[in-house]
Amino acid sequence: MKGKLIGIGVGPGDPELMTLKAVRAIEQADVIAVPVKCQGEKSVAFEIVKGACSIKDQTILPVIFSMSREKQERIQSRKEAVAAVKKELEQGHQVAMIALGDIGIYSTFMYVKKELEKEFSTEMIPGIPSFCAGASKALISIVEGRESFVVMPSYKNASQLGQALEQYHTVIVMKAGRKINEIYKILKEKGYLGSTSVIANCGMPSEYIGRILPEQEYGYFTTLIIKQPEKMEIR
Amino acid sequence: MKGKLIGIGVGPGDPELMTLKAVRAIEQADVIAVPVKCQGEKSVAFEIVKGACSIKDQTILPVIFSMSREKQERIQSRKEAVAAVKKELEQGHQVAMIALGDIGIYSTFMYVKKELEKEFSTEMIPGIPSFCAGASKALISIVEGRESFVVMPSYKNASQLGQALEQYHTVIVMKAGRKINEIYKILKEKGYLGSTSVIANCGMPSEYIGRILPEQEYGYFTTLIIKQPEKMEIR
Structure with missing residues (x-):
């Protein structure tokens, strides 16, 4: 069975401003995909998640969205991010990809969604902008x-x-x-x-x-x- | 001791799209102020609240915001709504006034807040628009x-x-x-x-x-x- 891709807005910063739905979806996910600008960067969005969710067996998958001035580098990093998420979905995992604020407002999730929504079941959970x-x-x-x-x-x-x-x-x-x-x-x-x-x-x-x-x-x-x-x- | 006025956005409809903060504030409130257009009207916002919050001893206070074409009637109903909320605050009660969606986007809470914020401690909790x-x-x-x-x-x-x-x-x-x-x-x-x-x-x-x-x-x-x-x- 194929996995499901869920984009989740975690709100602006206060973990208490996460929705009940976001908390549930993250706690039930197999994989939490965490967008970062570079390898090893701390994610504000994931800090919010840790403040409200019980993180147990979920795999934490950092996905890099380069902000490099080189367009090729940005494109390449997106491709790799999509491939990493896709690999998890192909193994039947539920992947919750998190984003600051609302998932539909300036979120990196949209790049991943565009590439994978035809192949995998997709859901979006809004967050407080x-x-x-x-x-x-x-x-x-x-x-x-x-x-x-x-x-x-x-x-x-x-x-x-x-x-x-x-x-x-x-x-x-x-x-x-x-x-x-x-x-x-x-x-x-x-x-x-x-x-x-x-x-x-x-x-x-x-x-x-x-x-x-x-x-x-x-x-x-x-x-x-x-x-x-x-x-x-x-x- | 004077009470506190808390405006709470309960989101668009799904109780799971309420924030953890909204649920906690409503469960801890003494009074839930529920805006309605006329006496006896069912409130969509309160139905959402009931779907996510444990409602025990809280007083439910319907406050009428008339949508009448008569301006005088609309003004009079707002005045009465403000007076009803004020009475509870003067008794030292925490009043959670609810609204659909976000509390800062087209919400009736702002009328009440404008009249009472100088006298009483006020808080706003955002919701999913x-x-x-x-x-x-x-x-x-x-x-x-x-x-x-x-x-x-x-x-x-x-x-x-x-x-x-x-x-x-x-x-x-x-x-x-x-x-x-x-x-x-x-x-x-x-x-x-x-x-x-x-x-x-x-x-x-x-x-x-x-x-x-x-x-x-x-x-x-x-x-x-x-x-x-x-x-x-x-x-």
Whole structure:
């Protein structure tokens, strides 16, 4: 019998924000596939899993998704990751592949799924996206009533951000850390400073939740939730 | 001692998609505040809770959020809801107010929070948004790599939808049921039919997950996930 491939979102960091379904699926799996950027890297997602799940006989299978600048290297590492997962599935094993946040939002699982879903039974278990957890931590809503929102993976340029701010009630910028000073200037100019929440390093010792401040560094995992200024909910 | 107000997202329908944190907070609460549209209405959110939590001594407090066309009636019902929750908090009770999906996305909790957060300690526990669960059920990603997405609460008009489709990789339209035939025409004209997934009545016996079909009725709780046509992931 062929194995089953299950992609599982483990949420943003707090093991208690895993779903009952994710915990059950991981505890019942034969293999836990853990995506890492390089050999030997510690996985944040797997730390979350260990905080909520009873890990007994499951095989832990690190799968490398290279972030190398060399495209060939990235492609090669994906191929090897797919092959490693496939080998387990062919042996009839249930493989639970984990990912931070939700499984459908920027997750490496999709590469593996695309290659294997025709051959093997596949399931996806959603998880809490980091921006939902961030809004809850900041005690703000993302949207209310008839509002719409945009989520972007990072900051690209002033015109892209400006357009989104003009057209939508809430704009969420993920991985905003590196460009935060550039973004700060735009928000100041347009009058959004008072309605912007920063959620940086959520759940880690260096966590910061509050207003956006000038000339600060917030780290790579920084999410901005920018709301229309008339909705001054910020604390 | 004053009580604590906790807003809790219970996810999209499957009790197993509740988080460990939500289950614990509800089981430890003194009062479960259950928003309903009118007296005696059954709450979908509370049915989910009963499917995952052990409900023992908690007081169940239905709070009415009228959807009446009369603005005065809506305002009056909100005031009464806030007063009912406040009364419990003043008695030192922990009040867990539940909501479908995530607590920060279109939830009635925000009305209550705005009125009471200055006086009482407040917490928000995020939940799985329905669109994340929908994408997982349809076995598709919402976004990958450097893509951005938009979430809108319903269909407004052709120009709003058209603009979003032009500017973003993925457009999610919630509560699309009533306008589905109008949306179908636009998607057909613009060539998006093959890359649109319908998730209707997710988790209910009348659940439908698949392509968008002409002249069908899908019910009020219908979510559309519309992706750029080159990303033909649809099954």
